[in-house]
Amino acid sequence: MAEKVVYADQVPSWSIKWVAYAVKYGYTSGVDASVAPKVKFAPMQKMAATEFLVWLMNIGMGYKVGTNNSIDEARNAGIITLTQEIELRVKDALIRDDIAGILYGACKNGVCADGRTFIQSLIDAGFISEVAAIAAGFIEPEAEPEPEPEPDELEVVQVTTNNLKQLFVEFNLPLKDAGDESNYIIENDDAQAVIDEDSNFELSEDKKTVIITLTEAAAQQEVIDLTIRDIEAENGLWLDETTIEDIELKDTTLPKAVSASVVGQYTIKVVFSEPIMIPEEGDDPDQYFTVDDGDYLIEKVEKVNNDTEINITLFSSLEEGTVKVEAKPAIKDYAGFGITKTSFNIKVKEDKDGPVVVGYKNAKSTEVTLIFNEDIELLEDADADDEYSDDYLEMFYHTNKNNPASGLKVNGKELTIDFTDSKLPPGRAYIYIAEDAVQDLWGNTNARISYVVEVSKDTEPVTLLKVEQEDESSIILTFNKVLDEDTAEDIDNYTILDKNGKTVKDIIDDAVLGKDGKTVTITFTEELYGNYSIVVEHVEDLAGNVIKKTTKSFTMKDMTIPEDFDARIYNPGKKGQTLKVNFNDTMATDGRYSVLDLEKYEIVVGSGKSFNLSDIKGVTIKSVDNDRAVEIRIPSYEDAEKKKNPERYVDYYDFSDTADYVKGGVSYISEELIIARVADASGNKTASNLNYVDIALSGQFGLKNDKDAVALTDKNTITITLNDKITTYKSGDFEDAVYYYNEKTGKDVPVRVTRARHTVNSDGLSVITLTLSGWNSTEVSFDGKTLKVKVTNADSRNSYGETVYIPETTVVDKAAPEVVSVVFINSTTIKVILSEDIDSKTAAADSKNGFSVSGGSAQLTKAIVDGNEITLIGENLKNTTDVSYNQVFGLADAAGNVLKSFTITDVLD
Structure with missing residues (x-):
C-alpha cells in the first residue's frame, strides 16, 4: 500500500484494508491531486461535499467522477437537489445532517451509472430487502392489478370433454349450483349420449365448471349440440338459453389406475383417471383384479363416484400389514381402451372411528347431499322399489323429528336425503342423523350427527322443456322441476290449440304426474293427428313458483304399426x-x-x-x-x-x-x-x-278392415267405410241395406233408409252415410233387436269395375248417449234422462260426476247415476237452473261411448 499511498503511516490501523481496497479499484483519488498517480489520505481531516460525493458515486453507484465535477454529476444523477447543491458549494465541511441528507437523496432518487436506481442496486446486492425499502418510503409498492370488472351477463365459456362419459361445461361466473337434467339438453335425437334423471352433475371447486356424467356414454367421435338453460350465478344473474353446437366427444387417452387404498374391513378402493365402463355388474371380478396374488378371494366389484372408482369387496377380512393389489388391462373405459397393468402395495390399518359429515352440496328445499369423510353404507336394505321403511327413514330428519326423510341414496362418501314430503326451510337448516343409522366399510357406526346447511330460497321459475308424443291419444310434458301434484293434474291448466290457433274443446281427458314429479302425461278423449299447440299455465313447483303462461307446439303422428294388408x-x-x-x-x-x-x-x-x-x-x-x-x-x-x-x-x-x-x-x-x-x-x-x-x-270389394267399418254414430245414423273408392255410385244399393234381427219372432225386419250419401274420406276411401227412420236409439241392440247391414247385387263400382259386396254385418255401437230430457223435481232434486244406460263402472259414488248447476244460489251436492237416469242432489234448485256436464269426467255407455258435454239453459221440464 505504501507504493500507492502518500503518508501511509497516517492511515489508522482499523481502516488499512478498506483504504487498500479503495485504492486498488480506483474508488478514491485522495485529497491532493498533485501527488497523482499516488493517493493522499487525510483520515482525520474534515470532509468536503465534493469528496463525499466522489466516494458515494464512485464506490456505490458505478460512476468515475472527481472533486471537480462531483456536485454537478450528483445533481444530474438525482442524488441532490438544486437547493442542496447551492448549500453544499459554500460549505467547507459536512456535518452529519448533510451526509444523511445526501444519502437519503441517493436512496430516494439517485440513479446509478448502469441506469438502475441506487436503492434497487442495494436491494439487488442483498444489502436491504425490498420490504424494508418500501417501509422506509424509498420505493413505491407495486400497485395491485385492478380487478377485472365482473361480467354483467352469465355466459357459457366452452364445453369440453376428455372421455366419452363426461362433459365439462365452463361458465364465466361462479354458479349457485350445478343444475340437473332439466338444465342440460342434448338436441340430437339420434345421439348415443344420454342426459336424464340418472345423470350426475357436479360443481367444480371454483364453482365455474359443471362436470356432467352421462347416463349413457357417447359413441367415439360423436358430435352433439347441447342446450343449457335456467342456470343461475351466485350473484343472481341468469343464463339466457344457450346452445353449444358441434361438440365432439372423443377419447384418445388410455385410462390409468391412479391409486388404491383400504377403505373397509373387506374393501379396497381403486381410483381411476376417468370413468370406467368395464367391469360391469355381475362380471367375474378375477378378470380385473388380483389381491395378494390370489390369497384374498374377491366377492364382487362395484363402481362408485361416477364410475371413477371401483370398490373391491373380499370374502375375508384384511389383516394388518401390507397388501398388494393388481389392476388388470381387462379394465376398460367407455372408448374401449384398457388400462396398463398396475400394482399397488397398500397398508392395512384398522379404522376404529365412525363416519362423520365433513360437508354438503345441493341443498334445496326437497333434498340435500351430505358428504362423509369416508365411504358409507346404510344399515337397512331397500326394497324392490328402492324404498325404505318408515322407521328407518325417521332416523334422518331436519329441524325436528316431525320432518323425516322421504328417501335415501348412497354413492360412496355421499348420502342424498330426499325431503320431498317435509321440505327444508330456506336459509339455515339443521340436518340430523340418529346414532347407528349408517356405518363405514369397517363396520363402525355413526354417533348422532347434527349438521348445518344453508338452503337457498328456490326462486327458479317452472319451465316446460319439451312436449313428446306417447301414442296417438297422449303426450308427455317434461318440466324442469318437481311439480305440485294438484296443479300438475288439474286439466284446466292445459289448453290444446289446433294448427290455426283455435281451442280444441273438451279434448283433454286426464293429466297424470309421473313418478319423477317432472313429467305430466296428458291423455286425449280421441286420437289426434297433425300439428297442435299446448298452453300451460298455473302449474306450480313444490316451492310455489308458478310457470309463466307457455305455449309449445307439437305434432301428433301415426304410431300404429302397419299390418293386415x-x-x-x-x-x-x-x-x-x-x-x-x-x-x-x-x-x-x-x-x-x-x-x-x-x-x-x-x-x-x-x-x-x-x-x-x-x-x-x-x-x-x-x-x-x-x-x-x-x-x-x-x-x-x-x-x-x-x-x-x-x-x-x-x-x-x-x-x-x-x-x-x-x-x-x-x-x-x-x-x-x-x-x-x-x-x-x-x-x-x-x-x-x-x-x-x-x-x-x-270381382267385388267391400268393407275396410276395421272393427268400426259399420257403425251407428247417433240414434238415426249409420256410417259404412269401404276398402276402396266408388267411382260409379248408386244410392239404391244401400237404401235396403239396413235391418234388425228380432229374437222374439226370429225374423229380419227392414229399417227404412231415408238418405244414402256418398263421400270420400282423407284416406281416399268411400264412406256411405245412412240416415235411418224408425230406429231412434243410440243402442245397436235392445229389446231383442240387433241392428245389421248387408249389401248384395250392387251396381256401385270402383275404377276396376268391381261391385260393392257387404256380407251380413252387425253394426258396431259408436253412438254416444244423448239427453232425452232434464226434469225439475223439487228444490233439492233434478233428474237427467238419457237415451241409454250409463255403465256404472264409469261413475263414482258421492261425486258430482262432471255435472254442475248455476243460476241464483243453486248449489250441487252430488250426481247419482242409475241406468239412464242421473239424479242431481243440491240446494236452491229451480226450473230455471242451468244444468251442465263436462265430458272429461268420462260417463259412458256399455260400449265405451262417452256422454258429450252439454249445457241446458232452457226452462226445465
Whole structure:
C-alpha cells in the first residue's frame, strides 16, 4: 500500500484494508491531486461535499467522477437537489445532517451509472430487502392489478370433454349450483349420449365448471349440440338459453389406475383417471383384479363416484400389514381402451372411528347431499322399489323429528336425503342423523350427527322443456322441476290449440304426474293427428313458483304399426295383368322401407317355389289411393308373346284365374304374396320382416278392415267405410241395406233408409252415410233387436269395375248417449234422462260426476247415476237452473261411448 499511498503511516490501523481496497479499484483519488498517480489520505481531516460525493458515486453507484465535477454529476444523477447543491458549494465541511441528507437523496432518487436506481442496486446486492425499502418510503409498492370488472351477463365459456362419459361445461361466473337434467339438453335425437334423471352433475371447486356424467356414454367421435338453460350465478344473474353446437366427444387417452387404498374391513378402493365402463355388474371380478396374488378371494366389484372408482369387496377380512393389489388391462373405459397393468402395495390399518359429515352440496328445499369423510353404507336394505321403511327413514330428519326423510341414496362418501314430503326451510337448516343409522366399510357406526346447511330460497321459475308424443291419444310434458301434484293434474291448466290457433274443446281427458314429479302425461278423449299447440299455465313447483303462461307446439303422428294388408289380381293371365296391394295406411314411398321397391315383393307359386317380381322384365309399380296402395303391372304371356321364345319367370308370369279357396265370401287364388318389411309415412315399420298376404280374385270389394267399418254414430245414423273408392255410385244399393234381427219372432225386419250419401274420406276411401227412420236409439241392440247391414247385387263400382259386396254385418255401437230430457223435481232434486244406460263402472259414488248447476244460489251436492237416469242432489234448485256436464269426467255407455258435454239453459221440464 505504501507504493500507492502518500503518508501511509497516517492511515489508522482499523481502516488499512478498506483504504487498500479503495485504492486498488480506483474508488478514491485522495485529497491532493498533485501527488497523482499516488493517493493522499487525510483520515482525520474534515470532509468536503465534493469528496463525499466522489466516494458515494464512485464506490456505490458505478460512476468515475472527481472533486471537480462531483456536485454537478450528483445533481444530474438525482442524488441532490438544486437547493442542496447551492448549500453544499459554500460549505467547507459536512456535518452529519448533510451526509444523511445526501444519502437519503441517493436512496430516494439517485440513479446509478448502469441506469438502475441506487436503492434497487442495494436491494439487488442483498444489502436491504425490498420490504424494508418500501417501509422506509424509498420505493413505491407495486400497485395491485385492478380487478377485472365482473361480467354483467352469465355466459357459457366452452364445453369440453376428455372421455366419452363426461362433459365439462365452463361458465364465466361462479354458479349457485350445478343444475340437473332439466338444465342440460342434448338436441340430437339420434345421439348415443344420454342426459336424464340418472345423470350426475357436479360443481367444480371454483364453482365455474359443471362436470356432467352421462347416463349413457357417447359413441367415439360423436358430435352433439347441447342446450343449457335456467342456470343461475351466485350473484343472481341468469343464463339466457344457450346452445353449444358441434361438440365432439372423443377419447384418445388410455385410462390409468391412479391409486388404491383400504377403505373397509373387506374393501379396497381403486381410483381411476376417468370413468370406467368395464367391469360391469355381475362380471367375474378375477378378470380385473388380483389381491395378494390370489390369497384374498374377491366377492364382487362395484363402481362408485361416477364410475371413477371401483370398490373391491373380499370374502375375508384384511389383516394388518401390507397388501398388494393388481389392476388388470381387462379394465376398460367407455372408448374401449384398457388400462396398463398396475400394482399397488397398500397398508392395512384398522379404522376404529365412525363416519362423520365433513360437508354438503345441493341443498334445496326437497333434498340435500351430505358428504362423509369416508365411504358409507346404510344399515337397512331397500326394497324392490328402492324404498325404505318408515322407521328407518325417521332416523334422518331436519329441524325436528316431525320432518323425516322421504328417501335415501348412497354413492360412496355421499348420502342424498330426499325431503320431498317435509321440505327444508330456506336459509339455515339443521340436518340430523340418529346414532347407528349408517356405518363405514369397517363396520363402525355413526354417533348422532347434527349438521348445518344453508338452503337457498328456490326462486327458479317452472319451465316446460319439451312436449313428446306417447301414442296417438297422449303426450308427455317434461318440466324442469318437481311439480305440485294438484296443479300438475288439474286439466284446466292445459289448453290444446289446433294448427290455426283455435281451442280444441273438451279434448283433454286426464293429466297424470309421473313418478319423477317432472313429467305430466296428458291423455286425449280421441286420437289426434297433425300439428297442435299446448298452453300451460298455473302449474306450480313444490316451492310455489308458478310457470309463466307457455305455449309449445307439437305434432301428433301415426304410431300404429302397419299390418293386415290385402291384395287383389286383375286380368289374371291376360293383357294388362295388374296386382293391387292395399296397405290400409299411408305408406312410405322412398327410403329403405319404400313400398315402391319391387325387390320387396315375392310370389309363392306352390311347392316352395317362388320368384321376385323385380326379376321379371317389364314389371312396373306405382303408388295409388294417396299412397295407401300400389298397383304392380306384371307382363302376362299375352303381353310378352311378341318376344321370341318368351321365358316364364323372366319375361312374363300368368297368375291363376280360378279360385283355390273361398274365405268370407271372397275367392282367393293359389299364389301367395310375401312383402318384405315396409313402413308407413310416419316411419312405423311392419312388425315382421316378411308379411304374408293372400291374393284375391277381382270381382267385388267391400268393407275396410276395421272393427268400426259399420257403425251407428247417433240414434238415426249409420256410417259404412269401404276398402276402396266408388267411382260409379248408386244410392239404391244401400237404401235396403239396413235391418234388425228380432229374437222374439226370429225374423229380419227392414229399417227404412231415408238418405244414402256418398263421400270420400282423407284416406281416399268411400264412406256411405245412412240416415235411418224408425230406429231412434243410440243402442245397436235392445229389446231383442240387433241392428245389421248387408249389401248384395250392387251396381256401385270402383275404377276396376268391381261391385260393392257387404256380407251380413252387425253394426258396431259408436253412438254416444244423448239427453232425452232434464226434469225439475223439487228444490233439492233434478233428474237427467238419457237415451241409454250409463255403465256404472264409469261413475263414482258421492261425486258430482262432471255435472254442475248455476243460476241464483243453486248449489250441487252430488250426481247419482242409475241406468239412464242421473239424479242431481243440491240446494236452491229451480226450473230455471242451468244444468251442465263436462265430458272429461268420462260417463259412458256399455260400449265405451262417452256422454258429450252439454249445457241446458232452457226452462226445465
